[in-house]
Amino acid sequence: xxxxxxxxxEMSVQEAxxxxxxxxxxxxxxxxxxxxxxxPPSRQMILVIRQEAYKQxxxxxxxxxxxxxxxxxxxxxxxxxxxxxxxxxxxxxFIMNRDDKIIFGKGTRLHILP
Amino acid sequence: xxxxxxxxxxxxxxxxQEARLRCSPMKGHSHVYWYRQLPxxxxxxxxxxxxxxxxxxxxxxxxRFSAEFPKEGPSILRIQQVVRGDSAAYFCxxxxxxxxxxxxxxxxxxxx
Numbered sequence: 715x716x717x718x719x720x721x722x723x724e725m726s727v728q729e730a731x732x733x734x735x736x737x738x739x740x741x742x743x744x745x746x747x748x749x750x751x752x753x754p755p756s757r758q759m760i761l762v763i764r765q766e767a768y769k770q771x772x773x774x775x776x777x778x779x780x781x782x783x784x785x786x787x788x789x790x791x792x793x794x795x796x797x798x799x800x801x802x803x804x805x806x807x808f809i810m811n812r813d814d815k816i817i818f819g820k821g822t823r824l825h826i827l828p
Numbered sequence: 829x830x831x832x833x834x835x836x837x838x839x840x841x842x843x844x845q846e847a848r849l850r851c852s853p854m855k856g857h858s859h860v861y862w863y864r865q866l867p868x869x870x871x872x873x874x875x876x877x878x879x880x881x882x883x884x885x886x887x888x889x890x891x892r893f894s895a896e897f898p899k900e901g902p903s904i905l906r907i908q909q910v911v912r913g914d915s916a917a918y919f920c921x922x923x924x925x926x927x928x929x930x931x932x933x934x935x936x937x938x939x940x
Contacts, residue, residue: 747928749928751931756933757865757917757933757934758931758933758934759871759919759921759931759934760931761928761930761931764928805870805871809929814876814884815861815873815876815884815886815887816861816873816921816929817873818863818870818871818873819870820869820870821870
């Protein structure tokens, strides 16, 4: 069975600093997709970034980037120049490359401090 | 292109009543997922549907819960004889191919 593990329940950083959120996963598949979702206090689920497992290049979206280590089954999220609006729960998620459900980690609560 | 639309956003039911949550996927999306989020917890998968078919319902409680996605109209998550433990946020998500999903804003069910 596929699993997603986020080992940091909660983190706090000062505004403008860089922060990295960890995620590891377990699968025997070779083709899959990985995601980071953000859930702010409004509780809406917002897709932050997406990575295809067959691509070696790490995905980047503005201040958000990932460090995808396929052999290590690691998928960390780096937030550069953090902003107060980045305060949220962040969920790492996984889906195989076929019709299947998306599996979420338990989340990391990130606080950006002024 | 409108996003995933869920209604009602907030629903209050007394114990023993029925709750119906609706989800209209994004235009062109034929895959619908339902997830439940209890307070201070992550999202738990409930059911995955395509038009007129339930693909995976391994996360659905065996009793009182059902879901459908008819050929026409929204997907509906139905909870019969609600209990206090059903109080949660219920998120619907949709995708065109099943490998990137987009969430609605959630429906908050409170059982009193």
